[in-house]
Amino acid sequence: MDRRNIEESSKLERVLREGHFAFTAELGPPRGANVEKVKKKISYLKGYVDAVNITDNQTAIVRMSSLVTSLLCIEEGLEPVYQMVCRDRNRLAMQSDILGGYAMGIRTILCLSGDHQKFGDHPQAKGVYDLDSMQLAAMVKKMRDEGKFQGGDDIDVPPKKIFIGAAANPFAEPYNWRVYRLAKKVKAGVDFIQTQCIYNMERFREWLKRANDMGLTEKVFILAGITPLKSVGMARYMQNKVPGMDVPEDLIKRLKAAGKEKAAEEGIKIACEQIEEMKELKGVAGVHLMAIEWEHRVPELAERAGLLPRPEV
Amino acid sequence: MIVGTRKPLEEIKAMISPYKKVLIVGCGTCVAVCLAGGEKEVEVLKNELSLAMGDKVSFDGVTLERQCDKEFLEQLSDVVDQYDAFLSMACGAGVQFLSEVYPEKPVFPAVNTTFMGINRAVGWYEERCRGCGNCVLGITGGICPVTMCAKSLFNGPCGGTNKGKCEIDEEQPCAWYMIYERLEKQGRLDQIMDVIPANNWENQRPRTVIQPGYENLYNTSSK
Numbered sequence: 001m002d003r004r005n006i007e008e009s010s011k012l013e014r015v016l017r018e019g020h021f022a023f024t025a026e027l028g029p030p031r032g033a034n035v036e037k038v039k040k041k042i043s044y045l046k047g048y049v050d051a052v053n054i055t056d057n058q059t060a061i062v063r064m065s066s067l068v069t070s071l072l073c074i075e076e077g078l079e080p081v082y083q084m085v086c087r088d089r090n091r092l093a094m095q096s097d098i099l100g101g102y103a104m105g106i107r108t109i110l111c112l113s114g115d116h117q118k119f120g121d122h123p124q125a126k127g128v129y130d131l132d133s134m135q136l137a138a139m140v141k142k143m144r145d146e147g148k149f150q151g152g153d154d155i156d157v158p159p160k161k162i163f164i165g166a167a168a169n170p171f172a173e174p175y176n177w178r179v180y181r182l183a184k185k186v187k188a189g190v191d192f193i194q195t196q197c198i199y200n201m202e203r204f205r206e207w208l209k210r211a212n213d214m215g216l217t218e219k220v221f222i223l224a225g226i227t228p229l230k231s232v233g234m235a236r237y238m239q240n241k242v243p244g245m246d247v248p249e250d251l252i253k254r255l256k257a258a259g260k261e262k263a264a265e266e267g268i269k270i271a272c273e274q275i276e277e278m279k280e281l282k283g284v285a286g287v288h289l290m291a292i293e294w295e296h297r298v299p300e301l302a303e304r305a306g307l308l309p310r311p312e313v
Numbered sequence: 314m315i316v317g318t319r320k321p322l323e324e325i326k327a328m329i330s331p332y333k334k335v336l337i338v339g340c341g342t343c344v345a346v347c348l349a350g351g352e353k354e355v356e357v358l359k360n361e362l363s364l365a366m367g368d369k370v371s372f373d374g375v376t377l378e379r380q381c382d383k384e385f386l387e388q389l390s391d392v393v394d395q396y397d398a399f400l401s402m403a404c405g406a407g408v409q410f411l412s413e414v415y416p417e418k419p420v421f422p423a424v425n426t427t428f429m430g431i432n433r434a435v436g437w438y439e440e441r442c443r444g445c446g447n448c449v450l451g452i453t454g455g456i457c458p459v460t461m462c463a464k465s466l467f468n469g470p471c472g473g474t475n476k477g478k479c480e481i482d483e484e485q486p487c488a489w490y491m492i493y494e495r496l497e498k499q500g501r502l503d504q505i506m507d508v509i510p511a512n513n514w515e516n517q518r519p520r521t522v523i524q525p526g527y528e529n530l531y532n533t534s535s536k
Contacts, residue, residue: 086464091511113471116463118481127464134468135511150511169472174493177470180506184468188508196472243475 004074010107010163011079012051014313015286016192016221021279022286023307024081024194024223025298026053027073029064038069042076044295048302050310051079051108053194053288057088060120067101074105081165082106085114090130091139091150098140102159110165110194111136133166134188140164141189164189168222169196170207172244179210186220193220194288197227197238198274200246208283217283224278227290228301229267232256268301275305314343314431315404316438317350317424322361325400328421329362332370332397337362337423338389338411339376340403347438350402350424352376358402358423372400380407386414393418446515452504454495459512461488467509 015022025045030037045052052073056066070080082101084094098109113133117125131139139150140162147158166185170178182193198204204224211217229235229247232255239247251270258266271289278284287307291298302308329335337355345351355374362372373396377385380403398419401408405426412420428440443460449467450457459465463481469489473480477490496502523531 113464113466115473116481118463129465130514131511132464132466132468133471134508138508139511167472172470172472172474173477173487173490174470174474176497177493180502181468181470184506184508188468243473243480 004105004107006157007161008107009161010051011313012081012108013163013191015050015311018311018313020050020286020311020313021307022050022221022223023048023302023310024051024053024286024288025049025295026055026288026290026292027069027295028055028058028293029066029069031061031063033064035072038064038072039076041295042073042078045298046076046078048299048308048310049078049289050286051081053081053083053110053290056083056085056112056114057120058115060087060115060117060122060125062121067097067106070101070106071104079108080106081108081110083110083112084136085112086129086131086133086136087114087117087127090128094131094136095139095143095149098143098159098162099155102162107161108163108165109140110167111140111190112167134185137164137166137185137190138188145189163191165192165194166190167196168193169244170198170204171196171200171246175203175207179207179214179216182211182220183214183216186216190220192223192285194223195225196244197225197290199229199238199251200248201274201277203246205281208281212283217285221285222283223286223288224274224281224284225288225290226271226274226278227292228264228271228294228297229255230264230294231260231267232263268297268304271301272305275307279306314346314429315406316347316427316430316440317344317404318427319349319354319358319402319424320422322365325358325362325421325423326365329370329398329400330366332419334371334396335362335373335398335400336389336392336396337372337374337400338380338402339374340380340401340407341376341378342381344402344404344407344424345376346432348436350404355402358400380404380411383410383414386411389415444516445512446520447513449509452509453492454499454501454504456488456492456495458488458492461486461491467512468505 027041054066054070057063066083070082073080111133117127142148144159144162147155168182235247235252238245255263255266275287278287337359339352339355340350355376359372359374379385393415400421400423401411402423408422429442430438430440433439445459462469463479470487474487474490479485479487
């Protein structure tokens with residue numbers, strides 16, 4: 001494995017800083033040491049996205065580690081966005097994994113709180129939550145900018161080029177607070193934001209306008225989260241069962257009108273329309289496509305949304 | 314107060330089955346108030362056990378003012394030799410202190426210590442404090458994020474707020490939603506505009522408190 005130069009920057013950061021409309025996707029690690037499955041998913045995405053998010057035991061279900069899956073991506077020539085959640089690690093484990101990942105070429109990290117363990121396959125587990133996502137972002141910034149551990153000691157070769165991301169959800173209550181929470185993440189040191197899946201465009205535009213008015217979008221790159229709806233059932237599930245998700249009724253009407261056979265196609269059409277609109281919105285720097293277990297459809301979607309070819313940076 | 318719940322009878326029976334004469338020791342403070350281990354509960358447990366275990370084990374009951382105070386534990390010194398084991402209905406602190414004061418005597422817990430909480434109504438208690446050691450209630454509107462947020466977030470709410478409820482339980486209000494609402498009403502949202510830094514977790518080792526002014530008495534420094 002070719003380890004990259006310690007001074008080389010994050011590819012996602014270069015894409016964004018050069019003013020390209022960024023395009024990232026998501027890759028969920030397998031529930032086992034199934035390297036071939038990871039490689040297959042990588043093969044669908046390589047060349048079609050700027051970087052891919054490697055989820056960290058998403059929905060609190062044990063999977064191959066996001067660190068090692070990220071390294072497999074690097075080996076295959078796909079830039080990873082290494083997700084790290086606060087549920088499973090204390091500050092010692094977090095920092096050592098960050099240094100280890102950086103040593104092997106990881107340059108982009110996404111700092112998340114994580115889904116509560118109650119939802120997963122080990123609901124009896126002790127959740128760690130030593131830090132929250134903002135404190136994690138602040139810790140990574142301190143490691144990068146000051147070359148210091150959270151505890152204050154000097155780092156021997158700090159992760160100087162790491163690009164720090166976090167999530168934002170414009171659709172969860174209290175709505176008024178959400179833009180201030182974004183501001184707090186910016187204060188903590190976040191460079192880019194991935195939003196929760198956007199379906200309610202009106203509410204998203206309101207949130208974005210406030211972020212623009214507060215000058216936040218000049219300080220942080222916003223990647224708009226897009227998840228194509230595959231069926232009416234999925235849309236209803238997202239609407240009723242996924243906390244903090246806002247799926248307007250008119251989208252469900254569109255899927256219904258398309259008929260059962262064509263609902264997935266209609267979902268892709270809606271996603272492409274959203275992406276087209278995102279390109280025009282002030283303050284949106286790119287899209288993050290969360291096509292859950294639909295990695296193989298990403299190239300087609302990228303093509304139809306006019307996101308290809310991806311820039312060489 | 315400290316809130317507890319009585320252990321299932323089967324579990325208690327299994328612990329004390331090797332003994333012939335057992336003293337059930339109630340505690341007259343927190344666990345009495347929360348109806349888990351006071352005088353009345355000692356009597357109930359004594360009757361249940363006597364009925365369940367017949368002649369094999371005989372039980373007496375006594376309730377001390379507090380089991381977390383040596384002065385009260387020493388009231389048992391005259392009777393300790395009459396029993397093979399103690400069954401304590403105090404919280405974990407009381408059980409441990411009883412064991413410490415009578416180290417030769419097996420002591421078993423009849424109560425699961427559950428949390429530090431409040432009395433919502435008769436028989437209804439809710440957790441409010443985890444004893445983390447660095448209280449932030451002054452900036453969070455009197456609502457504890459460590460205890461009341463399922464993820465103990467210091468800079469919430471997370472993206473899982475569900476119509477003002479926590480994502481893990483539709484009955485449980487989102488702590489940070491409540492914090493926001495309260496601070497907004499009080500005009501104090503500026504309190505949470507800055508990132509609350511990483512917590513100094515004090516509750517990761519056994520702690521001792523010696524209040525100022527008492528250091529000389531114990532020939533030590535306050536921690």
